[in-house]
Amino acid sequence: MHAPSTRSEHDLLGDRDVPSEAYFGVHTLRAVENFPITGTPISVYPELVHALATIKQAAALANYELGLLDSERCDAIVAACEELRDGNLHDQFVVDVIQGGAGTSTNMNANEVIANRALELLGHRKGEYQHLHPNEHVNIGQSTNDVYPSALKVATYRGILGLIDAMAYLRAAFEAKAEEFAGVLKMGRTQLQDAVPMTLGQEFSTYAVMLGEDEQRLREAVSLLCELNLGATAIGTGITAHPQYAPLVMKKLVEISGLPLVTAANLIEATQDCGGFVQLSGVLKRVAVKLSKTCNDLRLLSSGPRAGLGEINLPPMQAGSSIMPGKVNPVIPEVVNQIAYEVIGNDLTVTMAAEAGQLQLNAFEPIIAHSLFKSVKHLRNGCITLADRCVKGITANPERTRATVENSIGIVTALNPYIGYANATSVAQEAHATGGSVYQIVLDRGLLSKEQLDQLLRPEMLTTPQPITLTRAP
Known part of the structure; x- marks a missing residue:
């Protein structure tokens, strides 16, 4: 006899048949039907699933210690959560990334998957919630309104650490090129017009410095997400x-996650406030803007x-x-330019979603999550791709760059202190x-001697501040 292909589950709206092999339940099923928006499930962000499992595990341990959950159920829930944290059953997180309900569907998706896997570990069948229930046991002492934003912050924190690593990797690639190109003389440009000489190494070092500055800004911004x-x-x-x-669940969460998390001083304020997400999104936009500018330069210089x-x-x-x-x-x-445009747009989405919160809750955190996760993931991938498939393989054309210096009118600026502005x-x-x-022309006019010109127009004289030792021409 074949096992039934569905099982019946009950919720506020009545009974529904759920696929018998599914670890999710009726709440998740309804959410899948209600939100056919992007076709992208929340499992596309494994860091979110990992964060949800970490929080549910901490909650189970806290509730057990408080006498609200027996050891058998606690152990089963913890084991199920650890499996999720190891990357198992992520395919069961099927709710669309954009959803109504302030993230309730995501929280229930986690509760149901954890409950049904825990039931199996206890020797029961999926859906036999009389033994271990998604709400009564997995969700004790919790609400979507504290679990979801906390999971979002934990997931984003880990994602930002990965992005910072990727930016450091790209920065190292630019630093290596700056050293390689240290002796390549070229013309600097302002407003796309000849300015004054510099080295290609100096130009590439600026890209490294910009990345380093933004790594620090990200560390500052992400620290705001440690308050849950x-x-x-x-x-x-x-x-x-x-x-x-x-306090107990936070203690457990810190022990499990290893992150410097703290409980917000005012939980009512923290439940409705999305300021940390806005701040972080703004810094991600800053990273995107500067990274895009760098790519614009690379395209121009290689044109x-x-x-x-x-x-x-x-x-x-x-x-x-x-x-x-x-x-x-x-x-x-x-x-990478296109990634930057997306991140800039995501920042506006985060801004509007945060502003749209009303009274004691922001119902639009799912789109904040989706926007932040996309920005972080795509920037990280973009930095690594830019380093490996572009920056590391860049070569210079020193003959061409030097010729532009020698033929440029811009070098007359270097002679200003010696021949005067009018003559220049x-x-x-x-x-x-x-x-x-x-x-x-300077030589023909007798403004400077050949020896003086050769001295003044040496690469090292053109690209760094120098003491003025020659007498200015009349």
């Missing part, structure tokens, strides 16, 4: 929870190969055109009108 409202239950008053539950700047060569990754033979495009910087302006005008070199 766990124990707040519905609105922050802690109703249905044991008086000692909040050509003959009709553009052509100062650097990006490693060829793929054929660039279906019609133009031999064309190679800067596809890696381009994809006149030399620049003549060079521009005739196509002549600044070097030759």
